Amino acid sequence: MALTRQDVAKVGLLARLALSGDDVDRMTGELSKIVGFVSQLEELDTNNVAPLAHPLDTQNVFRADEPKPSLTTAEALQSAPRHDGSCFLVPAVLGESGAA
Amino acid sequence: MQPLELSAVDLVTAIRQGEVSAVQVAEAFLGRIAKVDGSINAFLHVDREAALARAADIDARRKAGKPLGALAGLPVAVKDALCTSDQPTTCASKMLAGFRPPYDAHVVAKLRQADAVLVGKTNMDEFAMGGSNENSAFGAVHNPWDLTRAPGGSSGGSAACVAADMAPAAIGSDTGGSIRQPAGLCGITGLKPTYGRVSRRGLVAFASSLDQIGPMTRSAADCALLMETIAGHDPGDATSLADDVPRYSEMLEKPLTGLRIGRVAEHFGPGLDPEVAHGVEEAFAAFKAAGATIHDVELPHAKYGIATYYLVAPCEASSNLARYDGAHYGCRSSVRPTGEFESPLVEMYCRSRAEGFGPEVKRRIMLGTYALSAGYYDAFYAKALRVRRLIRQDYLDAFQQVDLIGGPVSPTPAFPLGEKTSDPLAMYLVDMYTVGTNLAGIGGISFPCGFTKGGLPIGFQLQGPALSEPLLLRAADRYQKLTDWHTRRPKLAT
Numbered sequence: 001m002a003l004t005r006q007d008v009a010k011v012g013l014l015a016r017l018a019l020s021g022d023d024v025d026r027m028t029g030e031l032s033k034i035v036g037f038v039s040q041l042e043e044l045d046t047n048n049v050a051p052l053a054h055p056l057d058t059q060n061v062f063r064a065d066e067p068k069p070s071l072t073t074a075e076a077l078q079s080a081p082r083h084d085g086s087c088f089l090v091p092a093v094l095g096e097s098g099a100a
Numbered sequence: 101m102q103p104l105e106l107s108a109v110d111l112v113t114a115i116r117q118g119e120v121s122a123v124q125v126a127e128a129f130l131g132r133i134a135k136v137d138g139s140i141n142a143f144l145h146v147d148r149e150a151a152l153a154r155a156a157d158i159d160a161r162r163k164a165g166k167p168l169g170a171l172a173g174l175p176v177a178v179k180d181a182l183c184t185s186d187q188p189t190t191c192a193s194k195m196l197a198g199f200r201p202p203y204d205a206h207v208v209a210k211l212r213q214a215d216a217v218l219v220g221k222t223n224m225d226e227f228a229m230g231g232s233n234e235n236s237a238f239g240a241v242h243n244p245w246d247l248t249r250a251p252g253g254s255s256g257g258s259a260a261c262v263a264a265d266m267a268p269a270a271i272g273s274d275t276g277g278s279i280r281q282p283a284g285l286c287g288i289t290g291l292k293p294t295y296g297r298v299s300r301r302g303l304v305a306f307a308s309s310l311d312q313i314g315p316m317t318r319s320a321a322d323c324a325l326l327m328e329t330i331a332g333h334d335p336g337d338a339t340s341l342a343d344d345v346p347r348y349s350e351m352l353e354k355p356l357t358g359l360r361i362g363r364v365a366e367h368f369g370p371g372l373d374p375e376v377a378h379g380v381e382e383a384f385a386a387f388k389a390a391g392a393t394i395h396d397v398e399l400p401h402a403k404y405g406i407a408t409y410y411l412v413a414p415c416e417a418s419s420n421l422a423r424y425d426g427a428h429y430g431c432r433s434s435v436r437p438t439g440e441f442e443s444p445l446v447e448m449y450c451r452s453r454a455e456g457f458g459p460e461v462k463r464r465i466m467l468g469t470y471a472l473s474a475g476y477y478d479a480f481y482a483k484a485l486r487v488r489r490l491i492r493q494d495y496l497d498a499f500q501q502v503d504l505i506g507g508p509v510s511p512t513p514a515f516p517l518g519e520k521t522s523d524p525l526a527m528y529l530v531d532m533y534t535v536g537t538n539l540a541g542i543g544g545i546s547f548p549c550g551f552t553k554g555g556l557p558i559g560f561q562l563q564g565p566a567l568s569e570p571l572l573l574r575a576a577d578r579y580q581k582l583t584d585w586h587t588r589r590p591k592l593a594t
Contacts, residue, residue: 003470007470008466011466011469011470011473012450012466013450014469014473015418015453015465015466015469016422016425016446016449016450016453017450017453017454017457017462017465017466018447018450018451018453018454019454023462027462027463027466030463030524031463031466031467031470033524033525034410034463034467034524034525034528035467035470035480037406037407037410037525038407038410038411038471038480038484039407040404040407041404041407041408041411041483041484041487042479042483044401044404044487044490046483046486046487046490049486049487049489049490050486050489051482051485051486051488051489052485052486052488052489052492053309053485054309054339054541055295055309055310055492055538055539055540055541055542056294056295056296056339056341056541056566058339061338063335071202071203075202076202078200078202079199079200079202079428079429079430080427080428080429081426081427081429081430081431081432082432088427088428090427090445090448091437091443091444091445091447091448092443092444092445093443093445094443
């Protein structure tokens with residue numbers, strides 16, 4: 001199964017990865033090969049098999065709704081690329097400007 | 101007394117009895133690291149001063165007659181995928197270069213409580229994605245048995261540091277074979293516990309339904325000792341199992357008489373190196389001589405393991421790694437907005453992730469994003485989850501007939517560095533015997549069962565049902581009482 005350059009460019013944006021033209025070329029080939037390989041699963045009839053997302057029998061885990069200690073603001077910000085002491089600073093979410 | 105030659109079990113005993121001090125032990129291993137790691141690159145960070153201070157504190161408390169933890173004075177190396185609040189945690193990625201987590205992983209906290217001496221963080225494939233440790237952003241690890249060869253991956257640094265006597269014990273993580281395969285290629289013992297047996301809290305997430313932390317040591321007895329500290333329920337990991345932790349070390353002695361070990365004919369098909377096949381058959385013979393019986397079993401869907409794994413794991417990874425966005429921590433691009441993207445924020449995301457992640461991580465994020473995207477979700481991700489159930493059912497059926505399943509860990513011994521780097525699919529196939537364990541959520545252990553004519557270790561794998569760690573460790577320990585493969589050491593030029 002072959003992916004097109006357009007497929008790869010679209011997935012790159014969905015995955016939030018800036019890809020150069022060379023990246024797209026290389027990944028189109030590599031991903032086509034891998035997708036071709038994993039497509040061998042098509043030969044199995046799984047119509048009556050339920051998906052298994054988790055290996056063990058699990059159940060919801062609850063705890064009492066009581067406040068517990070958590071990271072302080074300073075701890076949460078300690079590795080932030082940019083912050084103002086109370087918030088993470090990021091470029092503009094909407095529009096063109098924003099130099100943060 | 102030469103600390104480098106003692107097992108973890110014997111080191112802990114010797115320190116407790118005052119035959120050697122924790123500082124002497126720490127100095128011996130730190131000295132070894134300084135001497136040989138320049139040619140191996142197993143460590144990304146060594147915390148010499150903190151380790152010595154920690155050891156001195158343990159010695160002082162011992163002299164004062166104060167209680168000590170179960171691992172008091174034992175040097176332990178930790179894969180750089182586990183958060184350490186006092187050491188960098190990078191996952192061998194530029195994305196996390198210099199990152200200091202605000203908390204300790206649960207396993208790291210347990211090791212500290214047990215008075216282990218954390219000597220440093222070990223090299224790995226970036227974000228644990230790889231089978232050779234060549235995907236590290238900070239350089240490949242060299243196999244101590246042959247420096248031109250790969251140590252395996254992704255826990256390659258943890259395997260190599262134990263093999264080269266730089267630490268008596270290390271912590272690894274295993275998503276598709278990342279403990280067992282490097283342990284096999286480096287001639288050490290590695291346990292991948294049952295999913296949920298060891299808390300994943302603070303393990304940098306790769307594929308959350310497959311990831312599991314485990315010990316990597318020179319012997320099964322040493323793995324048993326480590327497991328008593330790191331296993332157990334953690335309210336901070338909702339998938340952590342509540343079952344009591346057995347005293348693994350006290351359950352090793354019982355003979356193997358009557359143990360039923362399964363042998364899968366397909367494991368010996370095309371692609372298996374003849375010398376590996378021979379070593380594995382010899383191990384089956386040794387288990388038979390020890391009283392076990394060998395039975396043919398079938399895992400009819402095992403051949404679909406790699407294809408299933410390379411959908412499930414990248415899909416989960418594409419979701420887990422979405423957190424690296426350049427906003428909260430980690431690498432952030434300094435490129436000024438060009439207007440080529442829908443907003444400056446999206447551009448910052450896309451450029452930061454492009455700069456921070458290496459090629460294999462990008463490949464898996466792309467593959468997972470593609471397989472989860474509209475129009476492909478059912479054909480790829482949901483399909484893989486259905487096959488995953490078939491793979492697990494194969495194991496459940498097999499374990500009706502046998503107690504454990506034996507076989508090779510990897511199709512070949514350690515391969516030359518660079519041999520598979522240009523062919524991602526060839527690299528994926530090195531995990532053909534190990535991914536099933538993770539997909540089924542069960543336990544597996546690998547340990548050395550011979551050497552090739554060229555002097556490279558050959559690994560044997562045992563897989564067992566959920567929570568069969570006592571049996572896996574006992575079978576491996578009994579084998580190691582009858583053989584001496586696990587005592588062999590590489591000869592390193594120093």
